Amino acid sequence: MNAVASLFSPYSPLVSIDCVIFGFQGHSLKVLALKFNDTNIFALPGGFIKETEDIDAAAHRILSERTGVNEVYLEQFGVFGKVNRVKVETRSKLIEALDFPESHKDFIENRFVSIGYFSLVDVNQVVLNKDGVSESLEWYDIENLPILMHDHKEIVEAARKSLSDDLYNHAVGKNLMPEQFTMNELQNLHEAILGAKLTRTNFQRKMLSLGFLERIEKKFTGKAHKAPFLYSFR
Amino acid sequence: MNAVASLFSPYSPLVSIDCVIFGFQGHSLKVLALKFNDTNIFALPGGFIKETEDIDAAAHRILSERTGVNEVYLEQFGVFGKVNRVKVETRSKLIEALDFPESHKDFIENRFVSIGYFSLVDVNQVVLNKDGVSESLEWYDIENLPILMHDHKEIVEAARKSLSDDLYNHAVGKNLMPEQFTMNELQNLHEAILGAKLTRTNFQRKMLSLGFLERIEKKFTGKAHKAPFLYSFR
DNA sequence: CCAAAAGTGTTTTAGCTACACCCATGA
DNA sequence: TCATGGGTGTAGCTAAAACACTTTTGG
Numbered sequence: 001m002n003a004v005a006s007l008f009s010p011y012s013p014l015v016s017i018d019c020v021i022f023g024f025q026g027h028s029l030k031v032l033a034l035k036f037n038d039t040n041i042f043a044l045p046g047g048f049i050k051e052t053e054d055i056d057a058a059a060h061r062i063l064s065e066r067t068g069v070n071e072v073y074l075e076q077f078g079v080f081g082k083v084n085r086v087k088v089e090t091r092s093k094l095i096e097a098l099d100f101p102e103s104h105k106d107f108i109e110n111r112f113v114s115i116g117y118f119s120l121v122d123v124n125q126v127v128l129n130k131d132g133v134s135e136s137l138e139w140y141d142i143e144n145l146p147i148l149m150h151d152h153k154e155i156v157e158a159a160r161k162s163l164s165d166d167l168y169n170h171a172v173g174k175n176l177m178p179e180q181f182t183m184n185e186l187q188n189l190h191e192a193i194l195g196a197k198l199t200r201t202n203f204q205r206k207m208l209s210l211g212f213l214e215r216i217e218k219k220f221t222g223k224a225h226k227a228p229f230l231y232s233f234r
Numbered sequence: 235m236n237a238v239a240s241l242f243s244p245y246s247p248l249v250s251i252d253c254v255i256f257g258f259q260g261h262s263l264k265v266l267a268l269k270f271n272d273t274n275i276f277a278l279p280g281g282f283i284k285e286t287e288d289i290d291a292a293a294h295r296i297l298s299e300r301t302g303v304n305e306v307y308l309e310q311f312g313v314f315g316k317v318n319r320v321k322v323e324t325r326s327k328l329i330e331a332l333d334f335p336e337s338h339k340d341f342i343e344n345r346f347v348s349i350g351y352f353s354l355v356d357v358n359q360v361v362l363n364k365d366g367v368s369e370s371l372e373w374y375d376i377e378n379l380p381i382l383m384h385d386h387k388e389i390v391e392a393a394r395k396s397l398s399d400d401l402y403n404h405a406v407g408k409n410l411m412p413e414q415f416t417m418n419e420l421q422n423l424h425e426a427i428l429g430a431k432l433t434r435t436n437f438q439r440k441m442l443s444l445g446f447l448e449r450i451e452k453k454f455t456g457k458a459h460k461a462p463f464l465y466s467f468r
Numbered sequence: 469c470c471a472a473a474a475g476t477g478t479t480t481t482a483g484c485t486a487c488a489c490c491c492a493t494g495a
Numbered sequence: 496t497c498a499t500g501g502g503t504g505t506a507g508c509t510a511a512a513a514c515a516c517t518t519t520t521g522g
Contacts, residue, residue: 007282007366008282008341009284009285010337010340010341012248012249012283012341012344012346013249014246014249015246015247015315016246047241049245049246049247049315050243051317051345052317053317054316054317055316055347076312076313078310079289079313079349081249081289081349082289083286103244104244106244107242110246112246113249115315115347132240132241183474183475184473184474199513200475201474201475201476201477201512201513202511202513204474205511209510220520221473221520222520222521223472223521224470224519224522225472226472226473226474226475226520227474227520228474228475229474417502418500433485433486433487434502435486435487435503436486438501438503440483443483454493455500456494457493457494457499458493458495458497458499459493459494459498459500459501460491460492460499460500460502461493463501463502469522471520472519472520473518473519473520474517474520475516475517475519476517476518477515477516478513478516479512479513479514480511480512480514481511481512482509482510482511482512483509483510483511484507484508484509485506485508486505486507487504488503488505489502489503489504490501491500491501491502491503492499492502493498493499493501494497494498495496495497495498
């Protein structure tokens with residue numbers, strides 16, 4: 001065995017991509033999850049990389065196929081590569097339920113390393129589009145997700161940590177809020193991401209001081225209190 | 235073509251690992267780079283993942299093989315997966331110069347996605363150990379690296395950004411400094427990482443206020459000035 | 469007029485910056 | 496005693512937190 005051969009045996013795990021797609025509704029941070037046909041198996045939307053595709057492009061494609069949105073915020077936040085991250089029983093069930101063609105079984109039975117991307121989308125802009133293998137694709141409250149296969153729960157947690165670790169660097173609101181919104185709604189979003197309460201008055205000042213909000217007009221809610229301003233991002 | 239087959243063609247890039255190994259000497263942040271046998275090609279120490287190895291374990295092994303150190307700080311900071319990140323001419327030169335066995339050519343000619351890890355080591359603890367394919371393995375000043383192959387320069391920059399983005403979260407000093415050191419030396423390290431000057435007096439207060447430094451004794455330098463304290467990490 | 473939520477002002481605290489000052493050391 | 500670098504004190508600024516106060520709205 002020469003010097004090169006001693007360095008490695010020709011082996012490599014294969015690569016997949018999993019997307020944690022964040023949305024926001026009411027008071028809750030939402031995550032998109034799908035359920036595979038004829039199973040009770042829930043998973044993050046994911047996919048594979050094409051031969052002529054950068055990994056970022058692959059993530060954008062996967063996201064776009066599922067949500068119809070393009071040009072959204074997408075960030076790679078980690079790689080998940082434990083040997084046993086894929087539960088073989090789950091994989092077997094899937095292969096059976098989804099009627100995998102023989103030609104693809106070899107592929108899917110490999111060890112996979114998965115690249116995690118998270119994305120921020122406006123739920124109102126999204127047209128959910130489940131593919132042929134999933135019987136549902138839905139928004140779930142991040143505090144109340146179904147049991148996800150493999151290490152997908154861990155992937156969601158890592159995505160959330162990455163997002164909240166620098167909330168103010170990501171243009172979180174710009175990507176998750178509708179065109180116009182009240183300060184209260186924006187605060188609800190931040191609280192949902194952080195999983196903690198913020199003080200109203202200081203939050204307001206903080207946001208305004210950052211200078212990327214524009215005050216639009218008053219929003220009369222029909223409620224017995226002062227009408228809040230509507231804001232949009234500059 | 236059934237629903238499954240329409241989702242993907244059985245293709246995946248392969249996976250490699252590249253390590254940005256940081257050290258510190260004098261006033262400079264150092265990075266380990268190797269030069270391949272009979273070439274002028276410089277690269278980051280890297281390697282591949284074994285079948286029964288978690289990716290973190292693979293990174294630890296690669297690091298340990300090159301530096302002899304175990305149990306060091308190691309952090310995954312990103313994945314590099316552009317289609318054209320590997321320069322084919324460079325790869326051809328390497329295959330030729332290193333006398334690749336036929337059996338391994340197929341493997342190495344694949345597209346690779348590389349997982350970036352950075353590591354912080356005490357240069358005094360390191361015993362450099364070049365492998366059979368590299369004729370040198372040396373510390374280089376990060377401001378004065380040789381030209382690195384492929385996208386390795388970009389990988390180094392990403393590692394440095396990741397490190398400096400939260401300097402205070404990583405126990406940077408603990409991993410890069412020797413057992414005992416002066417405040418001035420610690421400041422030099424921080425300045426080298428940030429690439430910027432810090433004010434002496436405020437740096438001192440900041441470090442002491444963090445509470446993880448312990449004052450050991452005076453260090454008499456033989457110079458015509460007050461002897462500085464020696465510190466160590468608790 | 470009242471309750472509820474929105475918006476603003478004020479006080480205090482903490483951390484950082486800048487800079488003055490003193491101290492220890494060897495030549 | 497001087498130059499040099501080390502160590503500490505302090506005033507000023509800014510950002511954040513806590514909380515009081517005013518405003519607007521519909522009932």
